[in-house]
Amino acid sequence: MTTRQLPQDPYIEAIGDALTTAGLAPTDYTFTEDSESRGTYCYLSAVITLDPSGTITSDDETARDGAAWPHGLLLLWEWHTGIEADQGEPERGPVWQFAELKEDGSNEYPTDLPVLGYASPDAIVDAARKVIAREILPGDFFNVGQWRGWDGGIIGDAWERHAELDAACEAWGADEEAS
Known part of the structure; x- marks a missing residue:
């Protein structure tokens, strides 16, 4: 985590705890940040790295051969200010994504x-x-929001503290827009 408290920190910590309890402990524990790209597009983010195949920390190089997730799985959370939505950037608010890690550390x-x-x-x-x-299979660049192999709709419900988190993220977004 960052050295200063960000709005999403308690939420991401709760997610990490639930994953750990479920036997999916993050390998590179979560980190959160506030980010900016292209000078104006600000957002909050968190990354959780999972090792579902048990191969990331393995010293056995051959363990990755044939493993379903040889280099790991990323769970990504972002909250967008929406200030560039008119330019094709995400609308205001939160989104969860996933991506498979590649050998070189990049991701799909x-x-x-x-x-x-x-x-x-x-x-x-x-x-x-x-x-x-x-x-649930990875999509591609042209099918955003379409989950290949999944037709079960939205999974689960909202976090019990979602209103508090939303208010904190909105306050952060307002501060970013003002500066």
């Missing part, structure tokens, strides 16, 4: 998870399990 194009932006920790665990089992 992220795919939206079929969960609410402020999904409950249990919903994230359930969705992660479905991704790991390949019930």
Whole structure:
């Protein structure tokens, strides 16, 4: 995590705790940040790295051969200010995505998870399990919001503290727009 408290920190910590309890402990524990690209597009983000195949920390190079997730799985959360939505950037608010890690540390194009932006920790665990089992497959650049292999709709419900989190993110967004 960053050295200063960000609005999403308690939420992402709750997600990490739920994943750990479910036997999917993050390998590179979560980190959160506030980010900016192209000078104006600001957002909050968090990254959770999972090792569903047990190969990231393995010293056995051959363990990756044939593993379903040889280099890991990323769960990505972002909250966007929406200030560049007219230029094709995401609308204001939160979104969860996933991406498979590659050997060089980069990742495949992220795919939206079929969960609410402020999904409950249990919903994230359930969705992660479905991704790991390949019930939800990665999409591609041209099919944003379409989950290949998944027709079960939105998974789970919202986090019980979603209103508090939303207010904190909105306050952060207002501060960013003012500066």
